[in-house]
Amino acid sequence: MHEEPFRWVEAIANRREYIEDQLAPGSPIVALGFRDGVLLFTLSRERQKIFEIYDRIGLGGIGHPGDLERLRLTAIELASTEGFARSADDVALRRLANYSLSPALKAAFEQIYGPPFLARLLFAELGRGDAPNLFLRLDYDGSIRTNGGGFGRAFEDFGVIAGKQHAIAQMEAAMREHAHSALNLADALRLAARTWSTGHLALSADSDAAAPDASRVAAHLREHLANASVEAAVLEKDAPLPATYRALAEDEVRSAIT
């Protein structure tokens, strides 16, 4: 098959379609900057989807649990050994994604006799001092999209992922409508929950359907809050120790958004 480029391209296209199908039901994950740091938010049914990677890096992931677990552990191991051998200040999300994870994902995706990673990851890194926060989406094929600020793209203080591309687009559009970098935690949680609901509605709608109105978004959120668990974590600017990650208690989150 390697001698036949066309069949390789076809195999890759089939593989892409297969993975997109597998990821399609993935519940949206929202990350945004707010007054006190960075918030990560999602609703989940089965298992934890938001994780601590290092002192200033959090992760949200959708996909196959086994693949997510391998990538999560790899990211923790890389960050921890770097932080140990040099300094915690030398651990940078951009390097972790660009030089370590992305090449590994791309290689697994394109070696068509081996299994690819069924995973879509959203990393968030709390900016040091006055530096901006970094939100980085890393896909199963190793492709990376960040929250901009360079190469002519406007900076955005958020990042989102979902099972389908049009859901991601609608969530991004919803986030752009609200200035949120100065919100307090409760307001940031409410915005994240509405954005989650917008994305989750889009998963079951046609890709060209218009964005749902506010009342539908609110009703959908209420319906799912009743039978799913809420997950949220913050990377806190004023954390007492270098480790800034803190998982929020479920009742703390629920009382803010209901």
Place this chain on the structure above:
Amino acid sequence: MIPHFSTQIPAALTVGAPTDFAAVLRHHGLAPQPPEIGSRQSQIGDQPFAPTHATTILAFKFADGVLVAGDRRATAGNTIMYDRADKVLEIDRHSLMAIAGVPATAWEMARVLEHSFHFFRRTQLAEMSLEGKVRALSKLLRDNLGFVLQGVGVVVPIFATFDAAAKIPRVYFYDPMGAQFEAADFAATGSGSPAVRAVLHYENSYARKPLRKLKGSEAVLLALRALDTAAESDSATGGVDRHARVFPIVKMITARGIETLPDAKLAKLYKANLAN
């Protein structure tokens, strides 16, 4: 070959989920290697090789929690290497490790320990148990035995923490091979420890009140006096250097977390309570 930070394939991609950070370090070749048996370098030229040592440390329980203190001196043989060494290291929000012995090994050990606790929490999605933390230090000491036998890496630490479940402070001390002992009231190690133990035992048994009833400022004053008493007879202990304004490191662990006493406060407390 996957290019990344340390240019080695992460253990997570090859050997399944690692839980032990020390094992990860060995996998990446980042763990210290003891010199081979028989290669002991006891001489450098015609001088005997004397690795740097840091002494003296103490910990005792008082009314609000546990106090951990260490003098500031590091020595190599007869030479004073450093008079501002920090031998009381914060491992997490409620744990302190104090070190007596060779700083090169001890500070590395503290780094491994700190990273181990974070690594466990991040990978296993749960805080390491108190028992697990105490054992982790014990295992590091055991792993260090190669250095100890070569005569270059003896570390005798004290580990103090606040047991969140039982809401009581705990103090552990170790021997160089990793045996752990839980102290009932106090522990002291390092070259000045005989004097410190004598002072603490005397205070605990025969003074107006036992260590556990001491208020915060009384505990701090006692720690300063115990270290200064040790320095009186042990040249390797720095004690309280009133001229250079170098004071011991004094930290307290209470239910609220760790508090480091500022030098100004130590100076004021110490001077206000001198006999002459």
